[in-house]
Amino acid sequence: MSSMTETPDQHGTSAGTLEAGIAVKSATITYRNGHTAMRDASFEAPAGTITALVGVNGSGKSTLFKAVMGFVRLARGSISIFGRPVAEALRQNLVAYVPQSEEVDWNFPVLVEDVVMMGRYGHMGFLRRPRPNDHQAVAVALARVGMTDFRKRQIGELSGGQRKRVFLARALAQDSRVILLDEPFTGVDLKTEGAIIDLLKELREEGRVMLVSTHDLGSVPEFCDRTVLVKGAVLAYGPTAEVFTQANLEIAFGGALRHFILSEQRNGESYPVGVITDDERALVLRDGKASRMVASSERLE
Numbered sequence: 001m002s003s004m005t006e007t008p009d010q011h012g013t014s015a016g017t018l019e020a021g022i023a024v025k026s027a028t029i030t031y032r033n034g035h036t037a038m039r040d041a042s043f044e045a046p047a048g049t050i051t052a053l054v055g056v057n058g059s060g061k062s063t064l065f066k067a068v069m070g071f072v073r074l075a076r077g078s079i080s081i082f083g084r085p086v087a088e089a090l091r092q093n094l095v096a097y098v099p100q101s102e103e104v105d106w107n108f109p110v111l112v113e114d115v116v117m118m119g120r121y122g123h124m125g126f127l128r129r130p131r132p133n134d135h136q137a138v139a140v141a142l143a144r145v146g147m148t149d150f151r152k153r154q155i156g157e158l159s160g161g162q163r164k165r166v167f168l169a170r171a172l173a174q175d176s177r178v179i180l181l182d183e184p185f186t187g188v189d190l191k192t193e194g195a196i197i198d199l200l201k202e203l204r205e206e207g208r209v210m211l212v213s214t215h216d217l218g219s220v221p222e223f224c225d226r227t228v229l230v231k232g233a234v235l236a237y238g239p240t241a242e243v244f245t246q247a248n249l250e251i252a253f254g255g256a257l258r259h260f261i262l263s264e265q266r267n268g269e270s271y272p273v274g275v276i277t278d279d280e281r282a283l284v285l286r287d288g289k290a291s292r293m294v295a296s297s298e299r300l301e
């Protein structure tokens with residue numbers, strides 16, 4: 001079997017042979033009110049890979065993030081990060097988190113560069129006095145996400161996509177080996193989404209490990225080596241090409257997805273094209289103009 005010296009582009013197809021960035025083993029998570037949000041979950045996200053965490057609202061994606069960040073205790077099982085228990089990994093500044101927009105108080109009066117500097121706190125002493133290398137890391141992170149010109153803005157004065165980029169810059173400034181991204185594409189236009197995906201691919205090349213929760217099904221095969229499908233448990237886990245099947249998505253999403261069968265002409269032949277989306281407002285264009293979907297469509301049950 002191959003070892004951890006494999007190149008990143010091989011990672012999607014070589015389960016279990018690489019350095020485990022995040023290893024979740026038989027994890028059961030029960031909240032204080034007694035609700036078990038995740039039962040017996042196991043998966044690995046190796047170094048130098050991007051793993052998608054995909055499931056309907058309430059399926060347990062955020063719960064898994066909280067567990068990886070040590071915010072909730074496991075009732076059973078274990079999570080290790082680069083071979084260390086979560087608490088130790090956090091002390092070593094190994095985990096960065098890019099939150100969902102709803103988790104942030106956008107009225108809090110803080111400048112963009114101050115938010116990014118927060119990523120450096122774990123590298124600073126008790127008094128949190130930034131040194132030249134901290135300022136340098138902030139400047140590099142802002143440049144990487146194309147937000148240098150906005151560094152003196154209040155975060156509340158940014159667009160949704162710009163806000164996402166600022167929190168991504170905070171994670172970059174933190175320089176962690178593990179980056180958790182909770183719905184990074186919500187409220188983001190396609191151009192910004194493409195820029196974020198390019199950046200995540202660069203971070204993958206650097207050997208970092210990323211876990212990305214997303215409803216954006218269409219983009220998952222484009223940049224996620226692996227996928228974990230969740231619904232109160234891990235339904236399926238492995239290389240995206242193997243996990244992202246219609247049958248698995250039907251189980252994970254049930255009636256929450258739409259499935260369209262379209263037809264495509266290639267070399268005079270007609271080929272069916274399936275489109276699956278969790279976006280009820282998919283736009284259909286005919287002859288370049290928006291139109292109502294009248295092609296055969298069926299709701300997945």
Ligand SMILES: Nc1ncnc2c1ncn2[C@@H]1O[C@H](COP(=O)(O)OP(=O)(O)OP(=O)(O)O)[C@@H](O)[C@H]1O
Nearest residue numbers: 031032033035037056057058059060061062063064
């Ligand atoms: N603090 C909590 N106490 C009790 N139950 C909770 C708590 N937080 C979440 N839950 C429950 O746990 C389940 C999983 O929630 P979680 O937030 O992990 O889902 P999610 O997949 O992240 O959803 P979304 O896509 O809506 O963000 C849900 O049934 C939710 O109601």
